[in-house]
Amino acid sequence: MALKTPEEFVQSLADLHLQIYLFGEKVDDYVNHPLIRPSINCMAMTYELAAMPEYEDLMLATSHLTGEKINRFTHIHQSAEDLAKKVKMQRLLGQKTGSCFQRCVGMDAVNALYSVTWETDQAKGTDYHERFKKYLRYLQEEDLVADGAMTDPKGDRSLPPHQQPDPDVYVHIVEKRDDGIVVRGAKAHQTGACNSHEIIVMPTIAMREGDEDFAVSFSCPANAEGVSYIYGRQSCDTRKLEETDLDVGNMRFGGQEALMVFDDVFVPWEHVYMCGEIEFSGALVERFAGFHRQSYGGCKVGVGDVLIGAAALAAEYNGVARASHIKDKIIEMTHLNETLFSCGLACSYEGVKMPAGNWQIDMLLANVCKQNITRFPYEIARLAEDIAGGLMVTMPSAQDLADEKIGPIVEKFLVGTCDTPVIDRMRVLRLIENLTLGAGAVGYRTESLHGAGSPQAQRIMIARQSNLNHKKELAKAIAEVGKPWEKSRVKKPTAVAG
Amino acid sequence: MADAGAEERRVKVVYCGGCNPHIDREAVAADLPQDDPDVPRGATVHVSGCLRACASDHQLVAEGDGRAGAGAEGASAGPERPPVIVVAGELVDGVPTPSSELAAAVTRKLKE
Numbered sequence: 001m002a003l004k005t006p007e008e009f010v011q012s013l014a015d016l017h018l019q020i021y022l023f024g025e026k027v028d029d030y031v032n033h034p035l036i037r038p039s040i041n042c043m044a045m046t047y048e049l050a051a052m053p054e055y056e057d058l059m060l061a062t063s064h065l066t067g068e069k070i071n072r073f074t075h076i077h078q079s080a081e082d083l084a085k086k087v088k089m090q091r092l093l094g095q096k097t098g099s100c101f102q103r104c105v106g107m108d109a110v111n112a113l114y115s116v117t118w119e120t121d122q123a124k125g126t127d128y129h130e131r132f133k134k135y136l137r138y139l140q141e142e143d144l145v146a147d148g149a150m151t152d153p154k155g156d157r158s159l160p161p162h163q164q165p166d167p168d169v170y171v172h173i174v175e176k177r178d179d180g181i182v183v184r185g186a187k188a189h190q191t192g193a194c195n196s197h198e199i200i201v202m203p204t205i206a207m208r209e210g211d212e213d214f215a216v217s218f219s220c221p222a223n224a225e226g227v228s229y230i231y232g233r234q235s236c237d238t239r240k241l242e243e244t245d246l247d248v249g250n251m252r253f254g255g256q257e258a259l260m261v262f263d264d265v266f267v268p269w270e271h272v273y274m275c276g277e278i279e280f281s282g283a284l285v286e287r288f289a290g291f292h293r294q295s296y297g298g299c300k301v302g303v304g305d306v307l308i309g310a311a312a313l314a315a316e317y318n319g320v321a322r323a324s325h326i327k328d329k330i331i332e333m334t335h336l337n338e339t340l341f342s343c344g345l346a347c348s349y350e351g352v353k354m355p356a357g358n359w360q361i362d363m364l365l366a367n368v369c370k371q372n373i374t375r376f377p378y379e380i381a382r383l384a385e386d387i388a389g390g391l392m393v394t395m396p397s398a399q400d401l402a403d404e405k406i407g408p409i410v411e412k413f414l415v416g417t418c419d420t421p422v423i424d425r426m427r428v429l430r431l432i433e434n435l436t437l438g439a440g441a442v443g444y445r446t447e448s449l450h451g452a453g454s455p456q457a458q459r460i461m462i463a464r465q466s467n468l469n470h471k472k473e474l475a476k477a478i479a480e481v482g483k484p485w486e487k488s489r490v491k492k493p494t495a496v497a498g
Numbered sequence: 499m500a501d502a503g504a505e506e507r508r509v510k511v512v513y514c515g516g517c518n519p520h521i522d523r524e525a526v527a528a529d530l531p532q533d534d535p536d537v538p539r540g541a542t543v544h545v546s547g548c549l550r551a552c553a554s555d556h557q558l559v560a561e562g563d564g565r566a567g568a569g570a571e572g573a574s575a576g577p578e579r580p581p582v583i584v585v586a587g588e589l590v591d592g593v594p595t596p597s598s599e600l601a602a603a604v605t606r607k608l609k610e
Contacts, residue, residue: 080556118570119592350550353557355569355592362550467520467548 003060004143005051006044013040013195016221019228020194026079027231030194034240036231038254042101043145043195045093045253046073052094058089064357066139073107074140075358076114077127083348087298091341094302098435100443102145102192106301107289109200110136110147111358112232113217116284117273118356123280128273129356135219135271139198145215147196147449149187150288152204161207161214169202171262173213180268181275183216186261191451193258194229196222201262203274206282215281217274226265227248232257236438246398246426249434276325286461292452293370294361297344300373303435303444304337304380305452310431311384317416317425319391329383330443336376343369364465367458377448381436388432395429507532509608510542511575512553519547520587529601530608537608540580551586558592560584583607 004012014031021027022035030036050071051060061075061082062068069116077083086107093101114136119129139146152161155169164170171185187201188195198218207215220227234255236248244249273282312330315321347365354360385392395414400406401423411422434440476482511527518562531537544554551558559569560582569592583604584591590603 148582351556352549352551352586353559357570467518470519 002143003050003069004047007049008046008055009047009145010040016197016223018194018223020231022231028255035237036194036256038099038240038250038252039102039256040195042093042097042099042253042255043103043192045101045175046071046103046145047143048093049096055092056268058085058092061085061151061189063137063140065133065140068140070140071143073103073145074110074136074143076111076136077351079359080349080351083294083351083359083361084345087294087341087344087348090295090298090344091302091305094299095252095305096126096302098250098303098306098431099253099440100191100299100303100447101253102195102256104295105148105191105292106139106146106196106198106200107148108288108295109146109150109202110139111291111360112202112284112287113200113273114257115354115356115360116280116287118354119283120274120277120280122355124277131270132273139216142197144197145192145195146198146200146219146375147190147193147260148189148288148292149193149199149201150204150285151188151190153186153188153417154204160211161205162210167214170204170214172218173216177266180266181216181218181272183218183262183265183267186259187451188259188262189232190229191447192256193222194231194256198222199224199227199260202284202288203281204285205284207278209278211281212276212278215274215276215278216272217284218272220265220267220271224265224267226263228261228263230259230261232259234439234442236434240439242398244398244402246401246423247430248432249432249438250440254439255447257442270370272302273310285365289359289453289457289461290363290366293366293373293458294344294450295459297340297342297347297366298451299335300377300444300448301341301344303440304333306385307380307432307435307444308333308337308426310435311387313428314384314388314425314432317420317428319417329387333380333383335485336380340369340372340376343372351368363461367461367465370452371458371462373448373456374458377444381441381445384432388429390392392429392433393437395426398426399428449464503535508534508537508539508541510540512542512544514544514546514548514550514552516547518550520549521547521585521600523547526600526604527586529605531605534609536604537605538580541608542580542582542585543608544582544584545603546584546586548587549589551584554584554586558584558586558589561592581608 010031019031027033045190049055053435060069061072063070064078072089113132117132120126121129155164161170168185173181174184175182198219199222202217203215240249315326320326347361347369350362350365398409401410414422416425435444505521509530509532546553585600588597595603
C-alpha cells in the first residue's frame with residue numbers, strides 16, 4: 001500500500017462514519033463541518049508534506065519491519081538521528097499550520113508500546129510484542145493515523161481506579177472472553193481523535209494491586225461499535241461558523257480535542273497489548289509521556305515561529321519595526337523559542353537504544369523540555385501581544401470592514417504604514433489574537449501547560465532523576481566539607497600600603 | 499570513554515566520561531571477577547554512570563550480544579564471541595538493578 005495523498009486521507013476519514021457529537025447534535029458530514037475541517041486540514045498536511053521531495057528527509061523514514069518508505073509518524077525510532085528528525089518534522093508542521101497538527105500522539109504511543117510490550121514478554125512470557133508488531137505493520141502499510149489515548153477522566157483524584165464510586169472514570173475491562181475483552185470508560189482531551197483511523201489505548205497512571213482491570217492497553221478502529229466522540233469547544237470557535245474567515249485569524253488550520261467514550265467495546269485478543277500487568281503500566285505511562293514531552297520541543301517551536309513572524313509583521317505594519325525595544329522583544333521571543341528547540345534536540349541526541357531495539361529519548365531532558373514549554377510560550381505570547389498593541393482585541397469585525405457605509409471609516413482609521421493594506425494589518429492582528437487567546441491558544445498556551453502532563457508531573461520526574469546526591473558531593477569537595485579546620489592558621493588581612 | 503588497563507585483566511572495562519554518575523563506577527569495576535576462571539577471557543563491561551549509556555555508544559544492550567535476555571536484536575554468541583555487558587546507571591543490560599547489586603549482577607551474566 002502506497003502512502004496516502006491528502007485527498008485519500010480525507011476520504012478515508014469520511015468513510016469511517018464516526019459517531020461525533022457537537023453542540024448536542026450528531027454530526028454526519030464531519031469532514032466538511034466548519035468547526036472540524038480546519039483540524040482535518042492540519043492532519044492532511046502530514047500527508048501533503050510527505051509527498052513533497054523537499055520535505056522527504058524529515059517526513060519519511062524507512063520501516064525497520066518492512067524496509068519500505070513510510071510516513072515518519074508511523075515509524076519506530078531507530079537512532080538518535082531519527083529522534084532528532086522527529087522534532088524537526090514537528091517544527092516544520094507547526095510552521096506550516098500555525099496549529100497543533102495532532103498526529104504526534106499516535107507516534108508517541110507506538111514508540112512507547114514497542115519497548116514495553118517487549119519487556120513485558122521477557123518478564124511474563126506473554127506474546128504482546130509480536131501482536132503489536134503485526135499491528136504496527138498494518139499502520140505503516142496503510143499509512144494510518146492512530147490516536148494515542150491515555151488520559152482518563154479520573155474522577156476523585158484521591159482514590160485509586162478500583163475505589164472510584166463510578167469505575168467508568170478509568171477505562172477498564174468489564175469482561176474477558178475466549179476471543180477478547182470488553183472495555184468501558186472514557187478518555188479525555190483526545191487530540192485529533194476525530195481525525196484518526198485507529199485508537200491506541202494506554203493506562204493513565206501507574207496501577208497498583210487491585211487495579212488489574214484498569215491496567216489495559218489495546219487498539220481498535222476509531223469507528224468500532226460502542227466508540228463515540230463529544231467534540232470539545234475552543235475559545236472563539238463559533239467565529240468559524242461566520243460567513244467571513246477574516247476574524248478567525250487562522251483560516252485553514254486548527255486543533256481538535258474530544259471526549260472519547262467506550263461503551264462496552266469488544267477488542268479481540270490480537271489487539272490487546274496489556275491486560276492486568278500492573279507492574280508495566282508505570283513504564284508505559286512514563287515512556288509515552290517522555291516521547292510526548294520531547295514532541296513539544298518541536299511542534300510548539302514551529303507555532304512559535306509563526307507567532308514571532310506575526311509579531312514582527314505587526315511591528316512593520318505599525319511603523320515601529322526599527323524601534324530598539326521592538327527589536328529586543330523579537331530577539332527575546334526568538335531566544336525563548338530556540339531554547340525550547342534546543343531541549344527537544346538535546347533529549348533526542350542523548351537518547352538510548354533500548355533492549356527491544358528501538359531508540360528512546362533521555363527522560364530527564366525530555367521533562368526539562370516540557371517544563372520549559374509550560375512557561376516560554378506564555379512569555380512569547382505576552383511579548384507578541386505587547387508588540388501587536390490593543391487593537392488586536394478592540395478591532396472592528398470583518399462585517400464592519402465589508403460594510404458599504406462603515407467600511408471606509410474602518411479603513412481610514414485602521415491604517416498603519418501607508419504601503420500596507422488595512423486588510424493585511426487586520427489579518428496579522430487576528431492571527432496573533434488566534435494564537436494568544438483565540439482558538440489557536442488552546443494548542444499554543446493551555447496545551448503547552450497541560451498536554452503531555454501538567455507541570456507538576458514533570459517536576460516529579462525531574463526530582464527523581466536529578467542525581468542530587470552527586471551534586472551535594474561535588475559541593476562538598478569544592479567547599480572542603482569535612483576537612484579538619486586549623487584555627488591557628490587564620491590570620492587577619494594585612495593593610496595594603498597605599 | 500577510557501579503557502581501564504584491559505590488556506592484563508580477564509574483563510575489559512570501558513568507562514563513560516563520568517559527567518553525571520548516578521552510581522560509583524569505579525566500585526562496580528573493582529568488584530568484577532578479574533581472576534575468576536569461569537569468566538571467559540576477553541569479556542567486556544561498559545560502565546556508564548547514568549542511563550545515557552555513553553560508554554556503550556548510547557546502547558543499553560551491546561550490539562550483537564546474543565546471550566539470553568540480551569535484547570531483541572542480539573546475534574548468536576558462540577565461544578569465539580566473549581560476552582559484552584552494559585551497565586548504565588542502575589541498569590544492567592537494560593534491567594533495573596540496585597546500585598549495590600550491579601557488580602554481582604554483571605558477574606552472574608559473565609558466567610552465563
